[in-house]
Amino acid sequence: AAETAPTEVESSDDEDEVPPQQEDEDSKIARLVDMQFPLGRVMRALQDAGGDLHAALDRLLAEGGDRESGEQVWASSQQADAPGVCSPVQRDAREEGHAPGGGEVDSNRGRYYFLTQATLYSGRPSSYDAKPMEDGEEVSLASILDDLRRIPTKLWACRGRKNVAPVGVKETQQMTMGLIDPRGHSHGFPAPSRSSWLFPNLMRRLLH
Structure with missing residues (x-):
């Protein structure tokens, strides 16, 4: 009888690989943060979706962002016209090293707080x-x-x-x-x- 060589099972060295669903969710959140959706609109979408974060993200991205409104909210929070005064977002970002100079907030930080508030409201x-x-x-x-x-x-x-x-x-x-x-x-x-x-x-x- 012919001998059959044992089949080796390939093991992945990357045990911390992010699931495709999580990668897709992160990309959606990154797009929403870039489009600067007002938080109130995000929470309304979450409630309309029955607390389903994935459904709310899909709906918001399908509708498109109100970028002008988002920019107005963002500009007021940054207090760009007040010299020597920084908003809580700028202050916290500078303290954590995300914005040492110009006060720009790290996109990862925005995604983190988007998820935090979305999860809180989706109860x-x-x-x-x-x-x-x-x-x-x-x-x-x-x-x-x-x-x-x-x-x-x-x-x-x-x-x-x-x-x-x-x-x-x-x-x-x-x-x-x-x-x-x-x-x-x-x-x-x-x-x-x-x-x-x-x-x-x-x-x-x-x-x-």
Whole structure:
């Protein structure tokens, strides 16, 4: 009988190879950062896509960017007309060595914060959220109060707003809605608060 040589299984030396899906996602995010999409538009696309980041990226890229609007937002954040004054984005970038001279922010940094804010906002809404608003619907104070009463006490618990809690009290019952999460402000990117993505329909009703 003829002897058959054992087949050698080729092993890849690059164990840290990025999956094709991740590479595709990174390229999409890089394109969005280059097109300077306003953060509010990104979050609306995420919500319309049900929190699916890939679907939101595809939709935004298909629609195209509002570059003029993005440039206005970017220019105001950079404070180009104020000599000697730098924005939080410029300051943090310079401290980390990304922008030693002209204040340009590294594209990788922009992609990182885009993913951070997108992931934060793409959380699933609470089952206690208000019903979606219908076209032409009038929002009454009574309906808002009913929506607030429907939320269980445990979701009102807040341990982070120590600046508004009475002395000696570690936990208060309150909610903060809007783009005001301080974790994003230190880098110049406004982040939605936890209550914003838990109760998006309720937040819209309050704003209405």
